[in-house]
Amino acid sequence: MRKTAAVLEFCEEFLLAGSIAVTFAVLVLQVFSRYVFDLPLTWTEELARYLFVWSVFVGASQAMRYGEHIAIGMLIDRLPKPLAKIIALWMNALMALFLLVLIVKGADLAFKVAELPSTALEISMAFVFAPLPLAAAAMLLRTLCISIRILVAGPEPIQHRSL
Known part of the structure; x- marks a missing residue:
């Protein structure tokens, strides 16, 4: 179990750092090509946008890893431990149900648009929609x-x- 979690965490960190680094490099390339060569590259904006989508969803899973999502713990902290445990488990059950819906519907959408090419890059639009079910699956594992x-x-x- 711990080995699986370590692999998941490594993959998430690699995807997150990689997508942010490539996004930065692509945007620098865009600025350089536009202002130095006066020849804007059409595909850089689209790639940066798609990589940002990946960063958001993988980052959401990482935020769950560190407990950084918005939470109001005032009620749970003040309840007796057995009741707090029941409520926390119910909250996680609702979260798991929501994540299952995201996995199923997100995968369905990614498969539906798989044949559609993107405008500038002409890659499968499944690349754009894939982070939703993948990140939801990672968050579901964390919730469990x-x-x-x-x-x-x-x-x-x-x-x-706080920041």
Whole structure:
């Protein structure tokens, strides 16, 4: 289980760092080609946009890994531990149900648009829609792991951090 989680985390970090780095490089190339050579490249904006979509969805999964999504823990923190455990498990069950819908509908959409080419890059539009079901699947795995941890030790208090 831990080995699977480590592989998932490595893949997510690699995808996130890679998509951000390539996005930056593509945007620098766009600015350079436009202002130095006065020859804007048409495909750079589209690639940057698609990579940004990947960054958002993979980043959402990473945020779940670190417990950075918006949460209001005031109620859970004040309840008796058995009741807090039940409510936390129900919240995770609802999250899992939502993520299952995202996986099914997102995969369905990605398969439907797989034959459509993008405008400038002429790659399959499945590339654009694939991060939704993939990130939802990663978040579902995290939700299941969190639920097991809640069953064993109870809910963890919400960490109050700010930028």
